Amino acid sequence: MKVATIPAHLPFLDQLAGRWIEASGHDPEAMGEGTIILPGRRAARALTEAFLRRMDGRSMLLPRIMPIGALDETELGLSVCGGADALALPPAVTGMTRLAVLTRLILQADGAFGTRPTLDQAWPLARALAELMDEAEWAGVNLLERLPDAVQESFAEHWQIILKFLEIVTAAWPAWLQSQGLINPVARQVALLASQARLWRTMGEQGQTARLWAAGFTHAMAPTAEALQAILSCPEGKVILPGLDTLMPEDVFATLPDSHPQAGMSHLLAALETRREDVQVWNAPGGEPARAAVLSRIMLPAAALDDWSKPGPVELAHVSRFEAADQQEEAVAISMIMRDAIEQPGHRVALVTPDRGLAARVATELERWGILADDSAGATLADTPVAVLLRLVAQAVDSRFTPVALLSVLKHPLVACGLAPGVCRATARLLERAVLRGPSPVPGFAGLCAAVRDRLEPRREKDRQRITEGETADRPFGPEPLPAFMERLAHCLEPVLGWDEAEGAVQAGVAGTRHQAAVPDLLAALVATVERLARTDEDDAATRLWKGEDGSLLASRLSELMLATDVLPPQPPAVLDGLLTAVLAQERVATRRGNNPQALHPRVLIWGLFEARLQTAETVILGGLSEGVWPPAPDAGPWMSRPMRKRVGLPPPEQAVGQAAHDFFAMAASADHVVLSSARRREGAPVVPARWLTRLDAFLAGWGGACPNIRFCLGWRNWTSRMALPCRWLRRAPRQMFPCARAA
Template identity: 30%
Template sequence: LELAELIRKRAGDNKYNLVQALNMARELANLLDEAQNKDVALEKLQEIMPDDFSDYWQQIVDFLKVVTEVWQQKKADEGIVEPVERRNQLLRNAAEYWRANPPKNPVIIAGTTGTVNATIELISSVIAAEKGYLVLHGLDRNLSQKDFREIDESHPQYNLANMLRSLKYEPQQVQQWQDFEITAREKLISASLFSAEKSHEWRDVDYSLGAGKMSLINARNIEEEATAIALALREVLQVPNKRAMLVTNNRNLARRVALKMRLWKININDSAGQEMLTLPSANFLIHLAEMAESALGPLKVLAFFKHPFVPVEYKAKIREVEIEKLRGLRQDNLCLADLQIEIEGFEEFAALFKRKNIRFRELLDEHLKLAENIALKGSLWDGYGKKLAEFLASLRADISEDYQIDPILYPEILRSFFMAESWYPEFGQHPRLDILSPIEARLLGADMVIIAGLNEGNMPQLPSNDSFLNQQIRRQLGLDLLERRIGQQAHDFELMAQTDELILSRSLKEDGSPALPSRFLESLRAVTDIDDNQRYISLANSWQHPESIMPCAQPAPKPPVSARPQALHVTSISKLMRDPYVVYANKILWLKKLDDIDEELSPADFGNFVHSAIEDFARKNSDNLEDLLSCGREILKDKYDGKLGVETFWWPRFVRIAEWLVERQGRQDGKKILIEASESWLIKTARGDFTLSAKADRVEIGDEITIIDYKTGGVPSKKDVEAGLEPQLPLEAIIFGKKYGKKTRDMQYWQVKGLVNDVAKIHSVSQKDKSCEDIAAEAEVGVTALVEKFYDENTPYLATPRPTVALKYNDYEHLIRNREWDF
């Protein structure tokens, strides 16, 4: 936090908010730790930065003064010692003491690769003593002295070789701790990780013996991989005293495996722990803060009140008001009273978010007080919630009393803290199974090792680009190149892969996209064949899938005639032709789509607004532009007042549409004009009567009639109208033609977009070789036949019988589940 505040002050003008500054502070802290590990003074940047570098790099140098000058001054003023500095000083103090007073008892240093300079100094003082020892775990005895001198930073032996050089030793001078032969597996792994220049040395060597008891799981996806691994681990427990460990960098995979092990009531130890954010108590606090900050935003309200720590009486109230209060367009000034809920202290807590700045401690205290007031008794801090309580107490103590934040950022700041902190179960973990990271696994042993997630990006984890320094500058400063991290991971892989019983695992796809196999795995497969372990994949599939599947036919509901609709609007005829199931669900089952939660304005809302304004205008029997604009204003005030984008985008479009419509209104030429007119037609069939109703946007009546439909979006094609797939206008022409005893002159779509360069267009559906009267006559025959067809109880309401002409928008698509029948 302190480093983040220094960044914000340095940048000035509120360039970064606190969340952004925290992320940058973490990057800076990592760079600072790395520099301290290598005893690099970042102040040297100013000296080595070439003058011909772009201004961007000069800005980087200036920015890094946050740590090279400002932070160093703050440390000096307040007597602060950073963790890495303290560790380095302790190591150097021990080294200095042992140089002056060589230890008389044995001192053994083991498990290090010497990547920290202070560690090298300590090692140097220990091995200078008579009884000092350095154990080099994993030193490759297959490499020659020449090989060690030529390896690059991405080689697994680079760090060990570099440490020996620092200590002025050659690898050949290292004595054997125990007498044993180099195994076939060691030879295989060593050969597979040779540099490309040495590949000719193993082409003619048979390394197949080293692949014994080594197998590869090729899963289709991460879910199948996790299931196969869980089965392999469960099988280990069938053998008394046998131990196994799963090693992976893929946290998603590790979590999935741990969850699957719980199916057998096995809690597997995961050394990485879990983010504090995974605790139910942490989620409760985050949801509560977000609900208050969003001024009872519907999504945040539902997220909070569905939490298991919320009392059941509150959940019941939310279910009662959800459709009315939380779905559809957001209601203005929503309060808890509107939701029929009373929570003491909530309004006061929510009011804190309206301040410009607030003390972090004050906001946190009020937050925790309210959370304890709402949560079920004994839920918030019980169990692992105690770990969250301890963390929050520590956080509160570390932050000064006067430290202020923008309250709007409070939920995100809290989330950032919870994501950066981990918690670990204290008991109840299985003693023979572990999930470990590579750096931990290399120092431990097990009877079986599973190295999982062997895809590029996971193993090895590709180092992210340094946010501040490029490779050239890192080298000049004396910092490790990023490739060295790949070499470290290669060393981990080299040690883990030497386990006798080894399972390698990867998924062919990650996040739905093909994944590249790990370079370590590809190197192994280049040297020798690896058994394809289909056994666990087969078990995984048989576990999750039945032995046989009895497919059923696609649903074809055939309700009795008495239950079938005896009246429809003309707009439903297209649905009956394209997707009869939609009519079945809507008119027979009476299923209605719920409004979306916290719905945003859509193009359909704009279309409804235009239609409503025109309908109100028609009732005034006026041709005055101001009257139409007044109708529009009233509707906006009643339904859309304060909604984002209405004044900025909707109103200018509506004004242009209104001007165009009023100008068209003046061209009546003695015609009678009907606006939003409703009529119906009784269709008589052999099986019964059927009523077809219509509400036409505009009907012009003279010697003949013209049917007009307003569209603020796209218009149906002439081809679809002629084919009968969009029969709205032809059917309206029939209905109004029968009413007024007149033929159809034209059928038009008035596409009123209201855009600056595209206010409106008129699209006629008439054809060169077919008049509108002919199209209407064909529609009359077609709709009569369609009605008779669906008055037959043997006619099913099929879902999308012709996929090529399926509805573009379908509210019942999730019920239809077409893909289940595509096969």
């Protein structure tokens, strides 16, 4: 059989590695002959670890493991395997250039579709347009031909306006690509997959016997389905599905809604022209098959809920529930469950959640126990220290150096102004006490300098006390005299002081228009200012700012942004903060500054949904199980409604819910111990538990059972809360109780 499935109650990648080793006859050299195609890079790395676990550290040759979602000619091997047609493809436009040009096209509309957006407002719109194009290209939809079918005459007028606006992606953008000799990144990837599919079909026709497996696909767009069909045409080609439900009635399986966890595989089998009864089941001892059967019954669509009344498995072994009052209580409880789990030698524990706020809270709580968790999703680049400093400087200039904005810059850990960091902070606190407390200075840097001159000599005794009262906190560092520090600060801010002077002239009525400049020039001046601010008396700015993974990635993105935004019209400096936020919020960095990757705990893991796919651990905590979080709220996007998407041929928004449901089902079924965690309130507002938890409670209650509720961690939470309380001072014992002291 060409199509197989590994049951949901078994760890997918470990079983896949075991099957590959068995097919190789346990020959370490034969194991390296062949190729395994996986959905993503993280799954590819996890499969490598699974091979090491299976071989128990013994040497072996690994097969070629390739992610299908991020391929180029080198990874596909097209240039050396007869796929010369792929080399004739135009290069793909870079992501930053695409967003910059789309932003320019939006700004050129000049408010024809409503209020004219600013640059920082147009950039997210450009990103939404890019996502629409990517989605259409993966689905094989020609937007130029299909978009006119989206809007009917009976629709409101604003839909016609949106359709007119989308001519940016159907007319203006393709014309720009053609003039530059470029294509969209997804269009190029689709073309590469088509070339690879043709190559695999040629290999099949020639009877080449190298093993070729594709594993872990739960759904497939048209290009991926075509590639999987080509794999099946090879003599040794196989497609291995994760957790296909082979017990569900056929009439139910054929009509599953898109929000069901098996809907994607139902569509995939149809695309592969394979019947479910023809799928081979790769079973093995171990796991909890009864638990997987219960979860399958819980997930049944509404039309098949009469199956709940039929006899069958009704117990969830090694599954517990925890319902917290709020996110903080949930995070504390999860951290203690994880700390308890690693008491067992070799035991791995993973938190799986799409809620980045919950993940950050849990990571912080784990640090209380000296545990640095491996958070695979990382942090957004916009929240790294250097990016925050860039945005703070932009905000300070835009606010004309108000006290709060200026102090936010001066008290940033990376700011030194050419001094020792401790001296700089001591001087910043002196500036705050002597000048910035009380009435605000006149807006602008000149007004700040005038306030320093006027208030440097306090006229009242209480003012003098206020200035000197904080000096002991700065020891052993002493502040620099304020006049000298203001000259130093003026030198650091020199690249952007012209913006402040121009804004002051506008507010004074001397000039009629605000300062504008090319976006690359604005960014270059901002970066130059930050580099001057970050310089110390010992280290230069490059050593402090652009080191580490976060610093090097930020430097790379800023360079790309400066090159790409050359096509934009001149802009005022006020857009910089919003632009940097819009650009950097979508980038993620794996390692935070100051965190040593070697110090990460090897058995404490935090995964997002994408990172967790196909992986498992001995204990898995599924956190943030609330409606709107996990599962996410269906989002049709800003451009079309559900009926319009259907007429155009785009996938329904419920498909994302179905993928989230499959993630929940797979991880809850495969781990040895599972904890289902939710909170009653989120960000101060009540939330509804995930629909799967509601179904679980209803199903178990109908059979007179219940999911065990973890309460022991609440007692631990009470103990840990006492650790944060201040100690009570004990009275000193009388001297006569110390005979040694009396004798002395």
